[in-house]
Amino acid sequence: MGVTRPVTIGDVLQWLTERGSRPEPTVDELMFGSEETEVTGIVTTFVAAQHVLEQAAGLGANLVISHEGIFYSHHERQDTLQDDPVYRTKREWLVQSGIAVYRFHDHVHRYEPDAITEGLVRDLGWAPYVDERLPAATIVRIPDTSVTSIAEAVKTKLGIPYVRAVGDTAASCSRIGLLAGYRGGGSTAIPLFESRKLDLIIAGEGPEWETPEYVRDAVHQGRRKSLLLIGHAASEEPGMRYVAGLLGERFPGVPVRFIPAKPLFELL
Known part of the structure; x- marks a missing residue:
C-alpha cells in the first residue's frame, strides 16, 4: 500500500x-x-x-x-x-x-459558472429557477412575488439585518438579475433591465447615483422596476462558502471551514 x-x-x-x-x-x-x-x-x-x-x-x-x-x-x-x-x-x-x-x-x-454568483444563487435557494448565466450576472425566473417579500427572504436566507431598496417594492416580480459584488453600477446593471426584461436586480453594491437613480426615474415614468442592494460582503460570502465546499470534496483529509467576517456596518 x-x-x-x-x-x-x-x-x-x-x-x-x-x-x-x-x-x-x-x-x-x-x-x-x-x-x-x-x-x-x-x-x-x-x-x-x-x-x-x-x-x-x-x-x-x-x-x-x-x-x-x-x-x-x-x-x-x-x-x-x-x-x-x-x-x-x-x-x-x-x-x-x-x-x-x-x-x-x-x-x-x-469559473463556469462564476463560483461567487453560484454560491449566492444556491444560498437563496434559486438554483432550480436559473434562466440564464451571463459573465457578470445570473438571471432567475421565480414565481410571482412582491419585492418586499423577496427582500425579507433574502435577509433570512443570508442572515443579514437589512437591505436597501429602490423602486416599486410593492410590485410583483418574477425575472430577477443577481449581480454579486461591485456589479451594481450603471454600465453593468442598467442594460440588463431592458435586454433581459428584468423586474428586479439584486446586487452587492454600486455608485448610488447610477442604477438607483435609473430605477427612480423608471418608476416615475410608470415602469415596474426595483433594485435591492444587499452589501458587497453579503453578496459574495456565499460564494466563498461554496468554495469551501468544493475544497472539502477535493481534499477530504484536510479540515476546511468557511469563516464569515463580522458585520461591518451598524445602523444608528
Whole structure:
C-alpha cells in the first residue's frame, strides 16, 4: 500500500486555478507563506480581517483563502501604509503566525459558472429557477412575488439585518438579475433591465447615483422596476462558502471551514 503524500499549499492553489480560464492581469497571489508548506487546515473567507485570521489560527488552519484584499485596497497597494500602525500590526502578526494567505479574486469569477454568483444563487435557494448565466450576472425566473417579500427572504436566507431598496417594492416580480459584488453600477446593471426584461436586480453594491437613480426615474415614468442592494460582503460570502465546499470534496483529509467576517456596518 503506497504512502499518501501530504497536501501542500501548492497543491491547493494548483487545483483552485486549473478550473476556468486564467485572468491576466490578476490580483490573485500568494501573499504570505510558501507553496511547499504542508496544509494543516484551510479557511475561506470574503476578507481576511484580523479577527478572521485569528480565528483561523485558533482552529489550527495555516492557509487562509481571501476573496478581497487584506490591506484595504483592491490592488493591495501598500506604499502609503508603510508607517501606518494598523497595517504594520496586522502584517507583523501575519509574519509571526506563519499563516499563508492567498488572494483569490479574479480566477474564482472565471469559473463556469462564476463560483461567487453560484454560491449566492444556491444560498437563496434559486438554483432550480436559473434562466440564464451571463459573465457578470445570473438571471432567475421565480414565481410571482412582491419585492418586499423577496427582500425579507433574502435577509433570512443570508442572515443579514437589512437591505436597501429602490423602486416599486410593492410590485410583483418574477425575472430577477443577481449581480454579486461591485456589479451594481450603471454600465453593468442598467442594460440588463431592458435586454433581459428584468423586474428586479439584486446586487452587492454600486455608485448610488447610477442604477438607483435609473430605477427612480423608471418608476416615475410608470415602469415596474426595483433594485435591492444587499452589501458587497453579503453578496459574495456565499460564494466563498461554496468554495469551501468544493475544497472539502477535493481534499477530504484536510479540515476546511468557511469563516464569515463580522458585520461591518451598524445602523444608528
